[in-house]
Amino acid sequence: MSARLEPCVSIDFDSSALDEVVTKAKDWALMHGVCMRSRQNFSPDSINFAPFVLVPSTFPKKEFEKAVELQTLVNEMIYRIANNYDFLKTTLAITNTVDPFTAQLFKIYTTVQEEGVSQDIALGLIRSDVMLGAEPEMPLSSFKQRQVEVNTIAAGFGWLGPASGHLHRFVMQELGHGDLLQQLPENNALEALCGGMLKAWEIYNQPRAVILFIVEETTYNICDQRFHEFEIRKLNPNVRVVRRSLTQLGKGGAVLDAERNLIVDGQEVAVVYFRCGYAPDQYPSADGCEWDARLMIERSKAIKCPSISYHLAGTKKVQQVLAEPGFLERIFDDAEKIAKLRDVFTGLYSLDLNEEGDRAAEMAIANPEKYVLKPQREGGGNNVYGKEVAEVLKQLKGNPERASYILMDVIQPPLLRNWMIRPSTQPMLVDTLSELGIFGVIIGNSKEILYNSMGGHMLRTKIHTANEGGVAAGLGALDSPFLVEL
Numbered sequence: 001m002s003a004r005l006e007p008c009v010s011i012d013f014d015s016s017a018l019d020e021v022v023t024k025a026k027d028w029a030l031m032h033g034v035c036m037r038s039r040q041n042f043s044p045d046s047i048n049f050a051p052f053v054l055v056p057s058t059f060p061k062k063e064f065e066k067a068v069e070l071q072t073l074v075n076e077m078i079y080r081i082a083n084n085y086d087f088l089k090t091t092l093a094i095t096n097t098v099d100p101f102t103a104q105l106f107k108i109y110t111t112v113q114e115e116g117v118s119q120d121i122a123l124g125l126i127r128s129d130v131m132l133g134a135e136p137e138m139p140l141s142s143f144k145q146r147q148v149e150v151n152t153i154a155a156g157f158g159w160l161g162p163a164s165g166h167l168h169r170f171v172m173q174e175l176g177h178g179d180l181l182q183q184l185p186e187n188n189a190l191e192a193l194c195g196g197m198l199k200a201w202e203i204y205n206q207p208r209a210v211i212l213f214i215v216e217e218t219t220y221n222i223c224d225q226r227f228h229e230f231e232i233r234k235l236n237p238n239v240r241v242v243r244r245s246l247t248q249l250g251k252g253g254a255v256l257d258a259e260r261n262l263i264v265d266g267q268e269v270a271v272v273y274f275r276c277g278y279a280p281d282q283y284p285s286a287d288g289c290e291w292d293a294r295l296m297i298e299r300s301k302a303i304k305c306p307s308i309s310y311h312l313a314g315t316k317k318v319q320q321v322l323a324e325p326g327f328l329e330r331i332f333d334d335a336e337k338i339a340k341l342r343d344v345f346t347g348l349y350s351l352d353l354n355e356e357g358d359r360a361a362e363m364a365i366a367n368p369e370k371y372v373l374k375p376q377r378e379g380g381g382n383n384v385y386g387k388e389v390a391e392v393l394k395q396l397k398g399n400p401e402r403a404s405y406i407l408m409d410v411i412q413p414p415l416l417r418n419w420m421i422r423p424s425t426q427p428m429l430v431d432t433l434s435e436l437g438i439f440g441v442i443i444g445n446s447k448e449i450l451y452n453s454m455g456g457h458m459l460r461t462k463i464h465t466a467n468e469g470g471v472a473a474g475l476g477a478l479d480s481p482f483l484v485e486l
């Protein structure tokens with residue numbers, strides 16, 4: 001028996017009532033850009049609505065507000081790690097010996113550190129993801145958020161987050177619950193993230209310079225990038241956005257001039273916003289041209305979002321080390337801040353090839369269902385769950401490569417019944433669980449923080465039997481929180 005939350009309104013519809021509201025909601029989504037490109041039937045000329053749950057998910061107000069309040073501190077934590085070369089070097093030393101991808105990123109980091117950085121200011125558009133932890137016997141009021149991870153590169157849903165809230169407002173009104181809309185919190189994620197990019201652009205102070213989005217060769221989550229571009233134009237009509245892949249840039253699409261200005265097709269770049277570059281398959285060319293592009297960008301005067309140091313600050317290994325006793329104390333000298341951050345951490349364990357790592361591995365082999373095994377990867381679909389945790393750890397016994405993983409306690413969110421709506425599929429009434437993401441915007445140089453703010457939220461919900469809830473990957477769905485006092 002798992003803990004449960006009650007749906008925000010009755011979802012027992014007869015088939016014709018269900019059909020009516022679902023059809024209308026799908027059209028609303030399609031006509032308001034709550035959409036993605038189809039992986040199955042890809043065409044650059046069409047989009048599908050993105051999977052969503054029909055009504056917003058009940059979420060404890062207290063925990064939502066706590067997450068919102070904590071965000072500027074999470075931002076500061078990432079800022080402090082990113083500006084601490086020694087900390088990153090020590091923390092990732094072993095990882096770099098066994099994980100070639102992290103090692104490549106680290107090589108770029110060391111190269112620019114040794115050369116001297118040309119742009120001391122970095123922009124962080126980050127997202128801290130949490131789930132409610134709930135034991136079956138726990139009273140609803142004691143559900144407590146646990147941090148899943150902090151994303152420091154390509155943190156998506158700045159558009160789809162608020163858009164889901166708008167969709168749910170429409171659905172709630174259609175269902176005759178317009179009186180409950182005040183329980184759907186405001187969400188200014190798109191303005192906040194794009195505002196952050198524009199602030200960085202202003203700091204760069206070159207009126208003709210552009211903002212460069214680094215994108216995939218094919219972007220499926222297109223609305224969540226284009227709406228950012230349109231919002232930038234809306235907020236400042238003088239700022240142009242250009243989109244390029246790392247491959248295009250690496251094959252001659254970008255150059256550094258003598259002053260280390262980054263030039264793309266004759267246009268100087270003020271801000272580089274990475275929506276790609278966090279996974280090995282995003283560096284596909286045998287000649288390493290994508291890596292050349294990444295290094296070129298890092299060497300340039302453009303303000304990076306993220307800089308390589310913010311990217312590294314978001315690795316799973318850093319997250320695990322920060323949870324070790326005494327490590328937050330190396331980053332902060334404020335006991336209250338430390339306590340607030342530690343309060344949302346869950347059990348994280350090193351799997352380095354030493355006694356401590358052996359103990360963690362044995363603990364997980366004995367009780368694999370209680371842990372998640374995570375490599376140094378982003379973007380979903382990389383983690384190991386359940387019985388497989390034991391199998392993988394047994395195979396890795398005595399193998400230094402075990403250190404490329406970290407181990408984490410499984411967080412068990414309460415279940416909630418909802419209708420899952422997916423393209424070309426009948427609505428499904430399922431038990432779901434959710435992950436809340438809070439956005440943060442931080443701008444700083446190596447000496448001080450220049451801007452630090454919370455930046456809206458997103459909620460992703462998945463069928464409870466799925467290990468991971470990537471919306472584009474096909475197991476998750478867009479959602480928005482419906483705040484309740486428990």
Ligand code: ADP
Pocket residue numbers: 129148149372374377378379380381382383408409410411412435467468469
């Ligand atoms: P990624 O960088 O690939 O997004 P995450 O650490 O966010 O990696 O894990 C991916 C997904 O796996 C999460 O969105 C969540 O659904 C699930 N997950 C990760 N860690 C845990 C955990 N400790 N307990 C339960 N589910 C988890």
Ligand code: MG
Pocket residue numbers: 129149379380
């Ligand atoms: Mg994640």
